[in-house]
Amino acid sequence: MKLGIYGYGNLGRGAEAAVRQNGDAELVGIFTRRSPDQVKSEPGTPVFRAEDVFSYEKEIDVLLLCGGSATDLPVLSPLLAERFNLVDSFDTHAKIPEHFDKVDAAARRGGKTALISGGWDPGLFSLARLYAGAVLPRGDDFTFWGRGVSQGHSDAIRRIPGVLDARQYTVPVPEAVRAAENGESPSLSPRQTHRRECFVAVKEGADREAIREAIVTMPHYFAGYDTSVTFVSAEKLKEKHAGLPHGGRVIRRGRTGPREENRSLFEFSLKLDSNPEFTGLVLVALARAVDRMHRRGSYGCHTVFDVAPADLSPLSARELRRRFL
Amino acid sequence: MKLGIYGYGNLGRGAEAAVRQNGDAELVGIFTRRSPDQVKSEPGTPVFRAEDVFSYEKEIDVLLLCGGSATDLPVLSPLLAERFNLVDSFDTHAKIPEHFDKVDAAARRGGKTALISGGWDPGLFSLARLYAGAVLPRGDDFTFWGRGVSQGHSDAIRRIPGVLDARQYTVPVPEAVRAAENGESPSLSPRQTHRRECFVAVKEGADREAIREAIVTMPHYFAGYDTSVTFVSAEKLKEKHAGLPHGGRVIRRGRTGPREENRSLFEFSLKLDSNPEFTGLVLVALARAVDRMHRRGSYGCHTVFDVAPADLSPLSARELRRRFL
Numbered sequence: 001m002k003l004g005i006y007g008y009g010n011l012g013r014g015a016e017a018a019v020r021q022n023g024d025a026e027l028v029g030i031f032t033r034r035s036p037d038q039v040k041s042e043p044g045t046p047v048f049r050a051e052d053v054f055s056y057e058k059e060i061d062v063l064l065l066c067g068g069s070a071t072d073l074p075v076l077s078p079l080l081a082e083r084f085n086l087v088d089s090f091d092t093h094a095k096i097p098e099h100f101d102k103v104d105a106a107a108r109r110g111g112k113t114a115l116i117s118g119g120w121d122p123g124l125f126s127l128a129r130l131y132a133g134a135v136l137p138r139g140d141d142f143t144f145w146g147r148g149v150s151q152g153h154s155d156a157i158r159r160i161p162g163v164l165d166a167r168q169y170t171v172p173v174p175e176a177v178r179a180a181e182n183g184e185s186p187s188l189s190p191r192q193t194h195r196r197e198c199f200v201a202v203k204e205g206a207d208r209e210a211i212r213e214a215i216v217t218m219p220h221y222f223a224g225y226d227t228s229v230t231f232v233s234a235e236k237l238k239e240k241h242a243g244l245p246h247g248g249r250v251i252r253r254g255r256t257g258p259r260e261e262n263r264s265l266f267e268f269s270l271k272l273d274s275n276p277e278f279t280g281l282v283l284v285a286l287a288r289a290v291d292r293m294h295r296r297g298s299y300g301c302h303t304v305f306d307v308a309p310a311d312l313s314p315l316s317a318r319e320l321r322r323r324f325l
Numbered sequence: 326m327k328l329g330i331y332g333y334g335n336l337g338r339g340a341e342a343a344v345r346q347n348g349d350a351e352l353v354g355i356f357t358r359r360s361p362d363q364v365k366s367e368p369g370t371p372v373f374r375a376e377d378v379f380s381y382e383k384e385i386d387v388l389l390l391c392g393g394s395a396t397d398l399p400v401l402s403p404l405l406a407e408r409f410n411l412v413d414s415f416d417t418h419a420k421i422p423e424h425f426d427k428v429d430a431a432a433r434r435g436g437k438t439a440l441i442s443g444g445w446d447p448g449l450f451s452l453a454r455l456y457a458g459a460v461l462p463r464g465d466d467f468t469f470w471g472r473g474v475s476q477g478h479s480d481a482i483r484r485i486p487g488v489l490d491a492r493q494y495t496v497p498v499p500e501a502v503r504a505a506e507n508g509e510s511p512s513l514s515p516r517q518t519h520r521r522e523c524f525v526a527v528k529e530g531a532d533r534e535a536i537r538e539a540i541v542t543m544p545h546y547f548a549g550y551d552t553s554v555t556f557v558s559a560e561k562l563k564e565k566h567a568g569l570p571h572g573g574r575v576i577r578r579g580r581t582g583p584r585e586e587n588r589s590l591f592e593f594s595l596k597l598d599s600n601p602e603f604t605g606l607v608l609v610a611l612a613r614a615v616d617r618m619h620r621r622g623s624y625g626c627h628t629v630f631d632v633a634p635a636d637l638s639p640l641s642a643r644e645l646r647r648r649f650l
Contacts, residue, residue: 017583021462042583096650097643122650124456127634128593129649131449134610134637135603137346247590256606258342258367262598264606265572268453273587278460281581281589285459305645309452310630312459318422320630324454325421325447 001025001291002059003284004084006050006076007066008032008039010244011089014280015064016042022284024314028060057083061294062287064280065089078102081301082110085294087286089119089279096122104301113294114301118286119279120270121145121248127304128250128268136254136264142180144172144193148246148275156221157198160214162206164234167241169197172248180251181265189224196227199241201234246275285312326350326616327384328609329409331375331401332391333357333364335569336414339605340389341367347609349639353385382408386619387612389605390414403427406626407435410619412611414444414604421447429626438619439626443611444604445595446470446573452629453575453593461579461589467505469518471495473571473600481546482523485539487531489559492566494522497573505576506590514549521552524566526559571600610637 001024005015008030019027020042029046032039036047048056053063063080065088067073073090080086081103090099099116107114117123121143129141150170157166176193178184198215202208212229216222232240249269256262272278286304289311293302310317326349330340333355344352345367354371357364361372373381378388388405390413392398398415405411406428415424424441432439442448446468454466475495482491501518503509523540527533537554541547557565574594581587597603611629614636618627635642 013583014581017581020583021581021585023462093650096646100646117650124460126650127456130634130638130645131452133649134613134634135449135607137348137606254606256339256342256346256597256599256602258338258345260346262602264598264603265594265596267592267594267596269590269592271590271592272581273589274581277581277587278589281462281579282460288459303646303650305635305642305650306633308631308633309455309459313455317630320455321421321425321628324458325418325442325451325628325630 001061001288002028003287004028004031004053004056004060004063005066006031006053006063006080007072008034008041008047009066009068010276011279012066014274014276014278015066015283016045016280017277018280018284021281022288022314024288025284028056053080054083060084061291062087064283064287066280066283074099077114077116078106081106081112081114083112085113085290087115087118087283087290089123089283090116091119091122093122100301100303108300111299113290113299115286115290115303115307116301117303119282120272123279123282123304124270125248125250125268128266129252130305132250132252132254132266132268136252136256136266138260139252139254139264140186142188142193142251142253143248144177144180144251145248146170146172146194146246148248148272149241149244153196153198153221156218157200157215160211162202162211164201164203165237166198166200167237168199171195171197177249177251180253181267183253183263191225194225196222196225198227198229199232199237200229201232201237243273244275245273247271288312288314326386326613327353328612329353329356329378329381329385329388330391331356331378331388331405332397333359333366333372334391334393335601336604337391339599339601339603340391340608341370341605342602343605343609346606347613347639349613350609353381378405379408385409386616387412389608389612391605391608399424402439402441403431406431406437406439408437410438410615412440412443412608412615414448414608415441416444416447418447425626425628433625436624438615438624440611440615440628440632441626442628444607445597448604448607448629449595450573450575450593453591454577455630457575457577457579457591457593461577461581461591463585464577464579464589465512467513467518467576467578468573469497469502469505469576470573471497471519471571473573473597474566474569478521478523478546481543482525482540485536487527487536489526489528490562491523491525492562493524496520496522502574502576505578506592508578508588516550519550521547521550523552523554524557524562525554526557526562568598569600570598572596613637613639
């Protein structure tokens with residue numbers, strides 16, 4: 001399958017590496033809003049201007065949209081879904097129904113196949129929640145994130161006056177994970193489940209106490225959580241916090257038996273050195289499914305819930321049964 | 326959906342409880358080879374003779390086959406697949422291709438839909454291996470089982486002269502699980518990954534040393550493993566080892582990035598108080614998918630790899646996206 005990557009930030013770079021790990025995938029090129037000659041891609045990867053993407057319509061089987069969910073994808077996915085099969089990683093939960101409907105309408109108009117909200121959450125974690133709920137109808141769900149870098153929270157800190165740069169780690173509280181697994185606690189507050197660790201570089205002469213206060217009281221992002229703020233130099237931030245690790249776990253604790261006297265624990269976890277590289281790999285596997293669904297005439301918008309697992313693998317059905325069943 | 330249960334051992338009882346936990350499922354009845362008036366089912370569950378099952382052809386949407394893989398399912402599944410949509414839990418790995426082909430031919434002749442090898446391994450663990458391999462093309466897989474009761478190993482001990490009853494627990498070696506997660510060991514021998522704990526009740530005057538020796542040297546089952554043998558009274562065996570707990574984990578350790586310098590850890594685990602009750606729940610969720618696939622005209626034999634996740638849930642696609650994505 002021939003893939004295009006639209007958008008070349010962290011996720012776009014992850015997707016580029018991901019395509020090269022998949023023997024049945026070929027990278028037509030990267031489409032960027034920057035000037036192509038200023039973009040440093042991996043050797044051998046063609047780079048094109050974003051506005052030229054429609055000239056490559058016939059050469060691309062599936063387009064991987066690697067833009068952000070805040071402003072890029074709500075516009076780009078509906079715009080491109082009429083002319084390209086595509087996969088995006090739209091993750092603004094409350095707006096998924098609206099996004100789905102727009103992309104679905106565009107893809108149907110063009111006879112194309114789209115899949116939105118791919119990645120690991122939404123994505124693999126969503127699948128774990130669905131499977132767990134289907135096989136354990138009576139029970140409780142928990143999702144923990146981290147230890148990992150949250151881009152949204154890091155950006156929120158960067159917008160505070162006096163801040164040069166920042167990195168925020170979301171950290172699950174071990175006691176909460178154990179309580180979820182052991183069934184000790186029916187429901188857990190945000191403060192009980194996650195801590196927030198902030199590493200912040202500030203301008204010379206900045207008021208550190210005021211910045212700390214602005215962080216820990218910030219509504220939606222930090223208020224209601226136990227938040228630690230550590231001031232470091234800009235050099236140290238670059239040196240020690242350059243990576244984008246992430247991960248987390250989905251837990252469902254269910255009851256079984258005629259009197260529901262027994263327990264089942266269903267748990268799925270990821271631990272990722274690089275969030276964008278792993279997310280890129282998930283997008284490529286989903287692109288394989290989109291390509292096959294399109295060839296079978298399954299047009300319109302889909303999610304991971306609609307993808308038969310076999311369609312994610314390059315192996316034949318017979319080989320899958322032999323090796324993985 | 327209207328379900329029938331064919332076979333009423335541990336798994337059949339688990340399936341009976343499972344049907345009652347699913348609001349959209351109704352139990353037509355249990356079909357048993359024993360005399361129906363000697364079977365103690367849950368109050369309200371009709372019990373029929375196995376040979377009468379064909380009289381209920383029109384009333385049953387999907388039949389759950391709850392027989393054993395050694396002798397029952399190789400005969401029953403191909404026999405019944407022509408007249409019923411069905412789900413089985415066939416788990417003799419080496420014979421899955423042959424079983425699949427036979428069931429597929431029968432189901433196609435009858436215009437029916439079958440799914441074989443449902444449950445958790447094969448089943449949910451197979452799915453974890455497929456998803457993990459699809460999103461992490463470069464890496465290593467590990468499956469650990471237990472701590473849990475292996476019926477096959479317990480039966481093997483019971484066949485030794487002088488043994489009254491026995492229970493064998495398969496126990497994963499914690500160091501091996503950690504090595505798999507941390508990437509310290511590229512491959513692990515059976516002895517390194519699992520221990521075997523046996524609890525054995527013997528006849529009066531039996532030669533315990535000879536029985537211990539017969540167990541630990543038994544080819545295929547115990548030779549090559551670290552096996553502990555504890556002799557207990559028949560009463561204590563019934564009292565302390567009556568349950569059928571099981572579980573395990575699937576781990577894939579993958580490499581990501583342009584130079585594969587980063588790592589991703591994918592892990593799925595189950596911890597079950599009752600193996601047959603949980604397996605019964607998985608069979609009911611799969612029956613839901615089989616019922617829908619049949620209504621859509623998708624005939625023949627399938628496995629978990631062919632089931633779109635959404636088909637396992639009673640919720641609508643829109644509701645699934647809202648609640649689980």
